[in-house]
Amino acid sequence: MSKSTQRFEVIVIGGGIAGSSTAFHLAGHGRSVALLERGEIASEASGVNAGGIGALGWGNEPDLESYLTMGSLQIFKGMQLDLGYDIEFRQSGGLQVIQTPQQYDYARDRVIGLKSRGYTAELLSPDEARAIEPGLNPEILGAMYFPLRGQADPVKATRAFADAARQRGADVMTGKDVTNVSVASEGGWLVECSGETLQAHHLVLAAGAWCGPLGEMLGLRIPVIPVRGQMWATEPLPPRVFHSLSGVESYSHWSAEPGGDAANPPELTHIGDRRVTRHLYGRQTRDGEIIFGGDREMVGYDRSVDMGGIENNFAHTAEVLPLLNDLSISRTWSGLMPFSLDGKPIIGKLPHLENLYIASGLASSGFGRGPMAGKLVADYIHTGHRHHALAESAPARCVAPL
Template identity: 30%
Template sequence: MREKTDVLIVGGGIVGAATAYHLARQGVPTVLLEAETLAWGATGRNLGFIWVHTRKVGPELDLVMATRTGIDQLVGELDADVELQTNGGLVFFQDERQAPVMRELVEQRNANGVPMTLLSGDEARELVPLLPPAVLGATYCPLDTQVEPTLWVQAFAGAARRLGAQIREGVRVERLLREGDRIVGVATDAGEIEARDVVLAAGGWAPELAATAGLELPIHPMRLQIVQTLPMPRETRHIVYGSNALKQYSTFQDLPSFDDSLFVNEVEWRHDMLLLEGLSQKADGSYLLGCAMDYPGFVWDADLRGVSLINEVFMEHIPRLREAGFAKAWAGILPFTVDNLPIVDRMPGVDGLIVAAGHVFGNGSGPTSGQLVASMVTGEAPVISLEPFRAARDGLQLTADSSVW
């Protein structure tokens, strides 16, 4: 006899855990299977940013704001400490020639309804004393938020459990069970489970699992690396980007005064790798410094090139970090689609399979996707339109070598 459930979720990252929570809230019998431990994948390896600053107006911003707007209440409902900090985020700059485009960013974002101010160097240092005198100014968005991503996942999973969902760690899904045009469940290393709906929330692993049922997903791997310092005095309560990180965002690249050559660091050239220069300080005082970015395939190991790039740029831009002790470094796979929006949809061509994968900025978008999946299952009205996240939307590609957000 096969075990049976209404909904079977594959993956215990932020997307799977949030989906389990929203389904359990609606009383839907739900089982979540995680091959390793909760947050073992990209979520537990990330910087903890819920970044609004440069999100594109439209579905991208809507996805994040649906979570950001009610975040205090949500965290209250989850009844867990997620090290939430709603103090906002900064992008600092150190080159006078960058000032005009930073000013233009602030004007454009305010015109688009994203509140933002341009801080002087002194104002930026008042918020983030770690920043050196060489910082000339910073853009500041009060909506940027920080969570501790492993706690974020555990909070959703814990609340889901209390509401009756079964959350099982250490159970690997080996393949989707397909009978004709229907996905009827999954085969795991602990036996088969039948489900009315299977939710594929396996992040970067989603394409290989879809392939076990003969299905293709246009989701691609980008490797990001992080260095963690030993604990330092606790003083940084904002999330921080260096201006060079902005070239990864099309809202910034598309500004008339953007000039590529002003936002590339010599160290990036030397290492032939780009740096998404961002930092956050955890409650234990350690800093997470990231993120070296490249596309070597499905590679989960950090390398010396990435670690050197991170260390060299941060020691140059924030000299106080030269005093920092080294704790560890790691890599994670950020799954992306070419339009940077996740796929949150019933898979065309088969019944019984919902895909919720391809999240570039999952800390903010993942909880919203969880809500969207729950509404697909229960038939309730979705919190935002599902159309932009359709699996069969125009433009998605089965191969991609790089990505700009």
């Protein structure tokens, strides 16, 4: 090791929302931290997502999901309102649209169940839904309303975390591809990236869908599976869509048939190349584009856009928002989401090795959950104590030596 090796207390690998938030919170604790990203900050899933922030309230007995969503909501608000970053955050509320009687039964039971556990949700009639979202199809059967839901620009938000981390003293390094990780002879970690070797006492893996390959460098099997999500956008137009919107169809399907096994995560839209349901989410951005997506497909690390899936999703969205019948798709894109095999996040201390942590498995809702995932890991490292909610996401349940 050369004398010029840079040393830090903590190295975080991955400049998405999870890693950037981890670095931001560690730097806030006064820790010396390096954030290593092989591309630009927010160059993968955290920069290409729909920007939806899910939140249903704390509930009577807050669980991991309550902490991740409500904690993240609070952190997003703080980033914009207290630290002054314009991340286009807006607590718009969300509507999940009901299209069939079977979906209505599912939605009614879901709202009753959520309310009985202290969460915030309402079942709206078609007129109630259209009174707050006038563009909805008059033929819908109603909507679930989640008033706490929000939205923000994914690139601006993720970069705000990295910038705020830098302001607090973190070393944010882009263009640093981590190619090897090993235990240092005097303890701690040696991280090789783009011709340099860095050293740290603690290491955090926040590499999204690439946690598997990083695990292999460490001799660990980390079951994070890349799942492709894809989206489309219209040209910018004046404000027409005011909430974040989604469909009940997929949730109703997954409640009956979640899917998933030892090799496939649950709650995908496709099994192999066969579509099993239509998933739908989106919003109108501040610059006026209507953006929607939904497919969740296991295609390895293939990021090419499947136009068949895009057209299916556009047609589904037009059923919900008929104004789309007069519009067309102006651009499409895709990204890789980090799914775990049991559908739960993988956040906490990795087994078998010392001072090694992970914040991943955030799946299809990691933008809205990443800020708190990063805070929980940062607090764990700083205090040495695991937050009780992290029992649910403990890596030991699924990570094993190769």
